[in-house]
Amino acid sequence: MLLHSMVSRRRSRVWRRVVVASVLGLVVFAGCRPANQSEKALPADGAPVEPTTEAALRFVEKVSLASRQGIESGQASLTVTQEELTSFLSIGSQISRQLQAVRPLQGSQLTADRLGQLEGIEGLEKWVELAQEREGLPPMRLPSAALRLTFRDAQVRFTGRGEIALLGYLRLLQWQQPVHLMVAPRATRGDLVLDFVSGRVGPVRLPEFVFDPLGRELARVVLAGQAFAEITEISVQEGRLTVAGRYGKDTLGL
Numbered sequence: 001m002l003l004h005s006m007v008s009r010r011r012s013r014v015w016r017r018v019v020v021a022s023v024l025g026l027v028v029f030a031g032c033r034p035a036n037q038s039e040k041a042l043p044a045d046g047a048p049v050e051p052t053t054e055a056a057l058r059f060v061e062k063v064s065l066a067s068r069q070g071i072e073s074g075q076a077s078l079t080v081t082q083e084e085l086t087s088f089l090s091i092g093s094q095i096s097r098q099l100q101a102v103r104p105l106q107g108s109q110l111t112a113d114r115l116g117q118l119e120g121i122e123g124l125e126k127w128v129e130l131a132q133e134r135e136g137l138p139p140m141r142l143p144s145a146a147l148r149l150t151f152r153d154a155q156v157r158f159t160g161r162g163e164i165a166l167l168g169y170l171r172l173l174q175w176q177q178p179v180h181l182m183v184a185p186r187a188t189r190g191d192l193v194l195d196f197v198s199g200r201v202g203p204v205r206l207p208e209f210v211f212d213p214l215g216r217e218l219a220r221v222v223l224a225g226q227a228f229a230e231i232t233e234i235s236v237q238e239g240r241l242t243v244a245g246r247y248g249k250d251t252l253g254l
Contacts, residue, residue: 049155053123055087060110060130060140063224067137070227070247077233077244078226085241086156089221093143095121109225110140140225144217151214152176160238163197166218170201177202181211183218185241187231190248192219 059080070076095118096108102117112131118124134140154168166181179201183194194215199206222243229248235241 049082049086049157051087051090052083053087053091053126055081055083056091057123057126057130059084059088059224060127063140063226064130064134064137066226067134071137074247075244076226076228076247077242079240079242080222081240082156082158085222086154088224089143089154089156089218091122092221095127096142096144099142108142108144110134110142138225138227141220143221151179156218158236158239158241162236164194164236164241166214177204179206181206181214183211183215185219185234185236187234187245189230190228190245192223192231192234192243194219 062078062080062084066076066078095110095115098118098121099108099114102114110127110131112128115121115124115128115131121127131140150170152169152171154166157165157167159165162184164183164185166179166183168179169176170179179199181199182197184197186193186195196208196211196215199208199211201210222241226243227248228243228245231243231245233242233244
């Protein structure tokens with residue numbers, strides 16, 4: 001367990017260094033303005049997706065239900081809305097950051113005992129309750145704390161074209177630029193992969209290699225610890241995403 005926690009922490013540090021280094025290069029190249037003076041805004045290609053505690057908790061409930069379904073039947077299906085994923089991405093990364101500040105060597109798993117150490121989280125009692133109800137299920141992974149440090153006000157939008165839009169602000173110290181990414185989901189056995197389609201940071205076209213660490217993190221957030229052995233369906237419709245497949249009961253030792 002300790003080794004696993006150390007590995008998770010090391011991966012988080014590596015992820016942060018990669019993203020920060022990439023952002024630094026883009027900031028210098030694009031000539032960003034200070035964050036409090038920036039006139040650049042996110043593209044208005046849809047109504048803003050506002051994160052809420054209620055939507056984040058629904059995401060946790062849906063993931064837990066899919067896990068139980070997979071353990072009992074060997075097949076699992078998870079359908080989430082863009083409001084639920086955006087909310088979990090935002091609020092979950094806040095919780096993860098606080099957890100790492102309290103006990104940095106214990107990773108970012110959603111457990112009742114760790115949540116009980118926090119203060120100031122809206123709906124904390126419900127978060128603890130849902131974590132307690134997950135006993136016997138695969139560990140649920142919170143978004144990386146590093147994500148919130150560099151990618152601010154993240155919004156996820158599921159489009160009718162079968163693609164996923166990721167919007168927010170890449171930030172470094174007092175500098176920030178709006179980012180707009182388009183990705184296409186696909187499956188590689190039990191893993192969800194988000195293929196880079198296009199992206200911009202401010203006026204600059206985003207190279208795919210800069211997106212890769214962010215894409216891997218977002219894909220992990222979508223599955224949130226789901227133990228798929230094989231994903232057989234990925235469906236993106238306006239406002240919602242469905243992932244279904246054969247559950248990895250062998251890997252769970254069930």
